[in-house]
Amino acid sequence: MERPLTRNIRPGAEPLDLDGTRRAGGYQALEKAVRTMTPSEVTAVVKAANLRGRGGAGFPAGVKWELVPMGPDARRPKALVANADEMEPGTFKDRLLLEGDPHQLLEGVILAAYAIQAEVAWIFLRWEYQLARRRLQQAIAEAREAGYVGDVLGSGFRLDLRLHVSAGRYMCGEETALLNALEGKRAVPRAKPPFPQVSGLWGRPTVVNNVETLCCVPHIVDKGAEWFRKLGRGPDAGTKLYGASGKVRRPGLWELPMGTTLREVLEEHAGGMREGLRFRGALPGGASTDFLVEEHLDVPLDFESVQKAGSRLGTGTMIVLDDRTCPVGVLENLERFFARESCGWCTPCREGLPWVHEVLRALEEGRGQAGDVDLLAHHARMLGPGITFCALAPGAAAPLGSALGHFREDFEEHVKQRGCPWRRD
Numbered sequence: 557m558e559r560p561l562t563r564n565i566r567p568g569a570e571p572l573d574l575d576g577t578r579r580a581g582g583y584q585a586l587e588k589a590v591r592t593m594t595p596s597e598v599t600a601v602v603k604a605a606n607l608r609g610r611g612g613a614g615f616p617a618g619v620k621w622e623l624v625p626m627g628p629d630a631r632r633p634k635a636l637v638a639n640a641d642e643m644e645p646g647t648f649k650d651r652l653l654l655e656g657d658p659h660q661l662l663e664g665v666i667l668a669a670y671a672i673q674a675e676v677a678w679i680f681l682r683w684e685y686q687l688a689r690r691r692l693q694q695a696i697a698e699a700r701e702a703g704y705v706g707d708v709l710g711s712g713f714r715l716d717l718r719l720h721v722s723a724g725r726y727m728c729g730e731e732t733a734l735l736n737a738l739e740g741k742r743a744v745p746r747a748k749p750p751f752p753q754v755s756g757l758w759g760r761p762t763v764v765n766n767v768e769t770l771c772c773v774p775h776i777v778d779k780g781a782e783w784f785r786k787l788g789r790g791p792d793a794g795t796k797l798y799g800a801s802g803k804v805r806r807p808g809l810w811e812l813p814m815g816t817t818l819r820e821v822l823e824e825h826a827g828g829m830r831e832g833l834r835f836r837g838a839l840p841g842g843a844s845t846d847f848l849v850e851e852h853l854d855v856p857l858d859f860e861s862v863q864k865a866g867s868r869l870g871t872g873t874m875i876v877l878d879d880r881t882c883p884v885g886v887l888e889n890l891e892r893f894f895a896r897e898s899c900g901w902c903t904p905c906r907e908g909l910p911w912v913h914e915v916l917r918a919l920e921e922g923r924g925q926a927g928d929v930d931l932l933a934h935h936a937r938m939l940g941p942g943i944t945f946c947a948l949a950p951g952a953a954a955p956l957g958s959a960l961g962h963f964r965e966d967f968e969e970h971v972k973q974r975g976c977p978w979r980r981d
């Protein structure tokens with residue numbers, strides 16, 4: 557089985573330096589693109605490959621790049637941003653790519669910048685990823701020295717490449733809040749439209765793509781759209797970094813064909829549940845997705861299938877719930893995070909999430925009252941899609957609403973038993 561994204565990654569080992577990267581075929585795609593392809597040909601091959609964004613929403617990368625105004629009357633400077641903020645609870649896939657093969661990301665960034673003719677590219681990095689920071693700094697210095705940055709390979713295409721380390725908020729990963737943060741402003745989301753592709757960083761047409769998305773690009777340019785499409789098992793193309801955390805035997809991360817089923821990830825790769833525990837459910841794509849349960853074990857983890865099953869593929873890194881862990885306690889933990897990380901910009905999110913957290917805490921501490929479960933369900937609806945300014949609150953509402961659907965009796969038991977029935981004092 558082909559594993560293009562992780563082929564050079566040995567967990568725990570130093571990443572390949574520039575020479576090693578080149579010996580392993582790195583930067584070949586960039587050479588090919590700047591010497592033999594026009595920018596629109598690069599976009600066309602990425603579009604034909606059906607590369608869907610790996611940051612959560614699954615928007616096709618080639619289509620996003622095409623939205624950047626490119627004609628002769630659109631000479632405004634443009635920008636490309638690699639979103640390496642990765643603060644979604646349960647998600648650690650970009651970290652592997654950043655620490656394990658920084659040159660692969662750089663090549664993807666430069667290729668995407670070439671496709672949209674950006675004059676500057678930024679890597680927006682999560683504050684806590686200090687090892688990735690050092691490795692990226694080293695790789696950027698090597699790439700600059702070798703002529704991959706600046707006047708790229710003497711082609712006349714000029715690109716400046718900068719690394720920005722986030723001040724450290726989940727909100728900064730939302731692409732328009734990220735742009736505000738880069739501009740030195742408070743990281744609150746912007747109204748859309750205008751979309752960043754038209755007016756983004758300092759008003760420039762800007763493309764924001766996830767790290768994993770960009771890491772796919774060199775391989776598509778090198779091996780072609782059809783090759784990439786065939787890597788996937790179902791409607792979605794390529795491979796995907798799938799992960800599992802929770803009480804599984806072997807928590808981890810694996811590059812597998814897009815469309816691998818939840819059961820295969822859980823049983824074959826994560827080794828199944830730990831001794832004596834049963835699978836109760838999973839948030840398939842990080843904390844801000846809806847629970848899937850036992851009946852969904854054979855759902856292929858691609859964008860459409862997971863959506864049909866009532867959740868989202870999200871980041872593809874699942875958090876597994878077992879039958880000995882209190883789902884209310886899990887929710888209390890997650891909603892504490894979401895409430896803390898709300899940027900405060902819009903009222904339902906700023907006021908609603910702390911309420912949700914407080915009600916969950918009351919249930920856990922034995923202060924729950926009749927009506928609390930309905931109140932939570934009401935909040936889950938009022939924080940859902942279309943009501944708040946950005947996707948943070950709907951993301952927070954997803955595990956809550958679905959937990960109330962699948963595990964409602966656990967919430968009700970907390971009221972009846974005046975506390976958490978799972979707690980052993």
Ligand SMILES: Cc1cc2nc3c(=O)[nH]c(=O)nc-3n(C[C@H](O)[C@H](O)[C@H](O)COP(=O)(O)O)c2cc1C
Pocket residue numbers: 608609610611612613614615617639640641642643644726727728729730731732764765766767769770946947948
């Ligand atoms: C609260 C919030 C946090 C987000 N955090 C990230 C993140 O850390 N990394 C990321 O790539 N996308 C994140 N996103 C999604 C981005 O807004 C955007 O959709 C993504 O970077 C686009 O890249 P893609 O098209 O390659 O998937 C976040 C969205 C929200 C609402």
